Amino acid sequence: MVGFFMLPIWLIYYSCLFAINPFWVLRRSRQHLIRKITRMQTFVCENVSPSVYEWLKEHKSMWNLSLKCGWRLLWSGYVCVVLMGLLVSAFVIGALLIRRVVEEPIRMKGSLNFDYTEKSPVAFLPIIACPEASQDAYLLKNPEIGKIGELRVIPPNHKLQVTILLTMPEPDYNQDLGIFQVRVDFLAADGRTLASLRSPCMLQFRSLPIRLLLTFLKVAPILTGYTSESQKLDINLRGFIEGTLPTACLKVVIE
Incomplete structure (x- = not known):
């Protein structure tokens, strides 16, 4: 029950921290993810057969490589989000500046009624x-x-x-x-x-x-x-x- 009520506050808190200091939030997220993976690995090692544990131990380099690839993909997604935010903010700020600074052209339209009784109408x-x-x-x-x-x-x-x-x-x-x-x-x-x-x-x-x-x-x-x-x-x-x-x-x- 406490976790259920604390979840919105936790989300708001870390959202504000991500806007202020995103690198700290990413470091905390990485540490939290490493702890989760370590606990999961320990649980698997304790509950599976020794042969599976030995296979996982032999392919430890592969797991490290997968973890590094996942971390690089996470950074790529973060950079993509930042660039998209800069692009959208540039469009919004540019539109506001153009509306405030640049004057709209004046357009007038009317009908011409020529006087053809003169030599030059x-x-x-x-x-x-x-x-x-x-x-x-x-x-x-x-x-x-x-x-x-x-x-x-x-x-x-x-x-x-x-x-x-x-x-x-x-x-x-x-x-x-x-x-x-x-x-x-x-x-x-x-x-x-x-x-x-x-x-x-x-x-x-x-x-x-x-x-x-x-x-x-x-x-x-x-x-x-x-x-x-x-x-x-x-x-x-x-x-x-x-x-x-x-x-x-x-x-x-x-x-």
């Missing part, structure tokens, strides 16, 4: 605020916009990347248009242009036989409205770093 994407009709009229309606220099969404010294996805139909006019250019202006709250990025783009060229063949193969999805005769252009613009003056709006122009 223009679309605005607001970050803080954008002009609706013209920048001057917008500033007259909202005089406080010029005073919000402290209000910002993007932290300073952050690199910005703009990705524009255009869905372009495939009529003859767009095919004959050739190369056109997409310009992105980074506007401040007072309407000033902080920087401009440009990128040339064009529709993927397809000869007339290839277009007819693709149309014939996709005639059923086209008639049902599942797909359309269009191409998607993915334009990536990078190279702008946010400065002390915050970016309030993006102006996208098709030139």
